[in-house]
Amino acid sequence: MTTESLESFAAEVNSPTNDFCSYVESVLAVLAETPDRPVVTTADGQEISAGEFRDSVYRIARELAGWGVGRGSTVSLLSGNRPEALTARYAANLLGARAVFLYQGMAPGTLARITESVDTALLLIDPDLPDVADSLPALARPPYVLSFGPGPHGQDLLARAARHEPVPVRSAARPEDDWCIRHTGGTTGVPKGVRMPHGPYRDMLAFGSVGAGEPPRFLACTTLAHVAGNIADATLLAGGSVVLQHSFDPGEVLAAVERERITHLWLLPPLIYRLLDHPGLAGTDLSSIRRITYGGCAASPARLRQAHETFGPVLFGGYGQSEAGHVTVIGPDEHRDLPPEGQATVGRVIPGVEVALHDEQGAPVPVGAVGEIRVRSGQAMTGYWKQPGRTAEVLRDGWVHTGDLGYLDHQGYLYIVDRLKDMIIVVGGHVYTGELEDLLLTHPAVAHCAAFGVRRADAGEEVHVAVVPAPDRPLDLERLRDFVTRHKGAMYAPTGLHLVTEIPLTPVGKPDKKRIRAALGA
Structure with a gap:
């Protein structure tokens, strides 16, 4: 680290011309009010206080500045659900740098192309993800690599940051600066980088995505690189706390809900179904839950009604896109009135x-x-x-x-x-895969499914569906095809029905239809 780097860093973040208060500064101000309060519980059960979390952000910011990170630069992060996935991102954003989230489920080659395309100045990697961390630095060749702890690639960021004093600094970010570049799921090719500016993101967090009432306690059981990270930000801004899990496991989620008195969850619809089907659900104390937010893919009305009856009036759904932001919301009372069959609404347009x-x-x-x-x-x-x-x-x-x-x-x-x-173009019209999936999810023998088109030699398309059977439910494929014909007509009847044990998902949790086609040879 050079003296010039620190001087430049101090001049930028303490500039009197920057009167914009970023989301990071807002969160840090909340943490400063009660420094002894636990705000993060790691997947291993370690508690981190508000003061420790805040100090970590400042220390990491000073270390990153020494590597040339500042306003307009890019810091790419490959991390599991560990505290540094938040503190390092906050530090980068505090310096005015944009963060780029690298999803664990993507192939190393794709991650390398993303890392190079966004002009990564510094790559931060999690040594606990050796399968990807071992290959990515060599493939992407960023200027600098640091590691969240001791590891074979790059110096130990945490050890280096610990040498700095946690001196508070102001954010260098402006409202129009990108706080992150979030890449689309990549189901149709190399992911596109969606630019997200600071101003709208701060306003979105202030909108109240965790609701009113007592401070929330959020269980992050899906990747912090996506929606769970946004809800973690909103939770900390609301004076709440975050409990981390490495990944989603229905039994572990239920145990954590009871043990940690979890109030808030973010889940994809298929993950809600797995909770509903878990044998330990009936014996779990769910009384602490105030809000289960879901989205990301189509949901079964019947299963949402079941979730409403099981968890109570706590479901919040909606529709949004990385490109468009949050668009609609559907609240608890509306879930009570969902039809038993057909399609579930994603709600009304938000103000x-x-x-x-x-x-x-x-x-x-x-x-x-x-x-x-x-x-x-x-x-x-x-x-x-x-x-x-x-x-x-x-x-x-x-x-x-x-x-x-x-x-x-x-x-x-x-x-x-x-x-x-x-959309599948068949003889006679268009087949909407979402409608077909919604219908199949109403069948008692179907736990999960994904519909996709397969091109024929004559350039036309056929309807195919990968189906995961419900536990202990015999599934007759011909009867299932007849079920579709009876409800949607012959045009929707699948040419191919494929029994599978699971539906592969993209890193952001949507059915990966490219992988499904490849696995089935379709």
Whole structure:
């Protein structure tokens, strides 16, 4: 670390011209009010106080500054659910750098391309992820690599940071600066980098995504690199605490809910189903839960009703995109009235967001008709990183063209039908995979499923579905095909039904249809 680096760092973050209060500063101010209060419990049961967490952010910020990290630079993080996934990100953002989350489930080659494409100045890696951490530095070749603890790649960031005094500093970030670049799931190719500015993110956290009442206690059992990280930020901003788990395991989640008196959870719908099907559910004390937020993929109305009956009026769903931000919300009372069959609504449009639906020619569609969902919102991305052509395709006249198909009913509830790219073009019309999956999830013998198209030699497409049978439920594939025909017609009847033990997911938790096709040879 050079004297020049520290002087430049101090001049930037303490500049009197920067009167913007970033989300990091807001969180740190809350932590300063009660420094002895435990705010993070690690997956190994270690408690970290608010003061320790805050000091760690300042120490890491000073160390990162010595490596040239500052406003406009990029810090890429490959980490499991450990405290440093938060403190190091906060430190980078405090310096005005953008954070890039690298998802563990992506192939090393893809991670390397992402790392290079975002002009990574510093790569932070978790030594507890050897499968990826061992190969990524050599593939990506960033200028500098630091490790969250002793490891074979890079110096120990934590040991180096511990040498610094935790001197408070002001954020160098401006409202228009990117706090992160979040990459799309990559189910249709190399992920695109969505630019997310500080100003809208701070406003979104202040909107109250954890609700009112006593300070929340959030269980982060999915990756902090995605939505769980956002909810962790909102939890700390609300004066709450975060309990970390390495990954989702239904038995461990239920045990943690009871042991830690968890109030808030974020889960993908398939993970909710796994909790509902776990034999330990009946004996678990769930009385502490105040909010289970879900999203990310289609949900079964029948299973959501079951979750409402099991967990109580605590379910919050919604629809959103990295590109568009949060768009809709559906609350606890509305889950009570979900139909037993058909499609589950993703709720009504939240205040400050506009939604319009248009057909293929760009004309508005009437209520009840399917069209592409367009969104205008202050939370929308500013564009894709270094991809002006793709940005121009998606972001037009202030509207995000989501690529999702849906419709609005007369009460203003939005329903998601499919992704434009997932729509299967068959003889006689279009098959919406989302509608087909929603229908199959109402069948008692189906636990999970994913529908996809397979191109034929004549360039047409066939409907195929990978199906995970429900436990202890015999599944007759011909009867299942007849079930689809009876409810949706012959056009929707799958040509291929494939029994599988699980549906592979992308790093952000959505069905990975590329991997499904490859595994089935389709």
